[in-house]
Amino acid sequence: MVHPGMIIIYAIGIFMALLSRAFIPHLSTWFPVALPPQDRYVSSSLAVNNDHCRMVFGAEGCEDVAIDKITGDVYMGCGSVEGRKLFYPPQNHHVVRPIYKQQPMRDSVIIFDPASEQLKTLELRGVAANSDLIWHGMSVFYPPDKPDTRVLFFVNHQRGSSVISVFNYTIGTDYLQFVSDVISPLIVTPNAVVAVSETSFYITNDHMFRKGMARIVEDTYGPFLWSNIVYCEFKAGVSMSKCSVKQKGFSYANGIMLVDEGKKLVVTDTRLAKYSVFNVDPLTHDLDLELAVSAHTSLDNISELPSGDILVSAFPNGSSIWPKIEAPFDPEITSESMTLLLKKDEAFAIPHVVFWDDGKVMSVMTSASYEVRTQKLIGGGVCAPGILVCDINKSVFGL
Numbered sequence: 001m002v003h004p005g006m007i008i009i010y011a012i013g014i015f016m017a018l019l020s021r022a023f024i025p026h027l028s029t030w031f032p033v034a035l036p037p038q039d040r041y042v043s044s045s046l047a048v049n050n051d052h053c054r055m056v057f058g059a060e061g062c063e064d065v066a067i068d069k070i071t072g073d074v075y076m077g078c079g080s081v082e083g084r085k086l087f088y089p090p091q092n093h094h095v096v097r098p099i100y101k102q103q104p105m106r107d108s109v110i111i112f113d114p115a116s117e118q119l120k121t122l123e124l125r126g127v128a129a130n131s132d133l134i135w136h137g138m139s140v141f142y143p144p145d146k147p148d149t150r151v152l153f154f155v156n157h158q159r160g161s162s163v164i165s166v167f168n169y170t171i172g173t174d175y176l177q178f179v180s181d182v183i184s185p186l187i188v189t190p191n192a193v194v195a196v197s198e199t200s201f202y203i204t205n206d207h208m209f210r211k212g213m214a215r216i217v218e219d220t221y222g223p224f225l226w227s228n229i230v231y232c233e234f235k236a237g238v239s240m241s242k243c244s245v246k247q248k249g250f251s252y253a254n255g256i257m258l259v260d261e262g263k264k265l266v267v268t269d270t271r272l273a274k275y276s277v278f279n280v281d282p283l284t285h286d287l288d289l290e291l292a293v294s295a296h297t298s299l300d301n302i303s304e305l306p307s308g309d310i311l312v313s314a315f316p317n318g319s320s321i322w323p324k325i326e327a328p329f330d331p332e333i334t335s336e337s338m339t340l341l342l343k344k345d346e347a348f349a350i351p352h353v354v355f356w357d358d359g360k361v362m363s364v365m366t367s368a369s370y371e372v373r374t375q376k377l378i379g380g381g382v383c384a385p386g387i388l389v390c391d392i393n394k395s396v397f398g399l
Contacts, residue, residue: 077135
C-alpha cells in the first residue's frame, strides 16, 4: 500500500514537471531572463595580475573582507568550509550536525595585518550563550566622534532566522563587544550589509524564501524578480528594528556598497549578471536608479578604494561555481576568479578587469579589497581554505 505522504510527493513532482513544460518557456515574457551560467562567461586568454599571489592559511571560509581605511587592517568573518557543506542557509544547506544540537554554531572574526601577514582571532564578548554566529556579508562604520572605535555589522544566519549582528571594536584590542542582533520580518535572506550609521544600514535579500520547497522552486525555476534592498534603523540593545523595502525587482541582489560619500548605492545582481547605481535620498534613504550595467559575468561583493573607485568580485565562469562549492577541497575542480574596477570619473559605467585567475590560486573569490599602503589585493572566498594575498602595484588601480 502506498503511503499517503508518497502520493503527495508524487503529485508535487508531476505538478512541477507540468509547470516547467507549460510555463517556463514563457517566463521571458513575464520576467527579464537571467543569463544561463554558460553565457555568464568572461574569459581571459592571459592571466591578469595574478603572478605574485599566494594563499595565507589559518582563516577559511571568509566570504567577505573589509579593509580599515585608517589602519589598513583587514576584518573578516570566517567559518568552517566543511561545516558549510551541511549548514549554510545562503546555499540552502540546513543540516545541523549532532554536535550542535545542544550548543551554538560559532564562526570567527579575524583581523589580518597586511604588512606582517599575521592573523589574529578576536574574542567575542557579550554574545548570548545559545546564539549562533554564521557569517556572510559584513560592513564597517567609523563613528566620527570616536576615532578609535569601529562598528562592525555582520549578516548572521542563525538556525532559526537570519539577523544582523552588530559589534563595537576598539583599535588595538583583541575583542569585539556585542551590541545587538537586529531582527525584522523584512530581514529574510540577507546576503550583504552596508552601514549608514551606528544604528542604521541597508541589506540585500538575495531570495524571497529561506528554505523549503519554495526555495527549491525559486532556485530551480527562476529567474523570479523577488529579491530586494531593505533599509533598517534600530536602537542599541533592542533587537526589533524599523525596516522598509527601498528597491525590489532583483533576481539575486548580492553585494552592496555606499560610495561617493554616501550619495550613491551600488548593488550587484548575480543571476542577471549586472550591477545598478542608485542615488540616495539623505532624508528618506529612498533609492533612485541612475544606471544599470550588464557586466556579462556573475557578480558578488563590492569594496571601495581610497580614490572613490570601486572593486567588484566576479565569477568569470558561472557554470563552475557550484561544483567547487560542493567540492571545496578537490584540487581538480576549480572556478575562475576575477575582480572588476569601476571608476568614479566614468560614473561607474565601464567595468575594467584588473585581476583574473584560472582558479588554481583561489577559486570562487567572493570578495576583494585593496590595501594601498602595502599594495596588496586581499581576497576572501566562501569555500576557500585561506585568504588570497596578491602584490599588485597601486598604479593598476589608478592610485
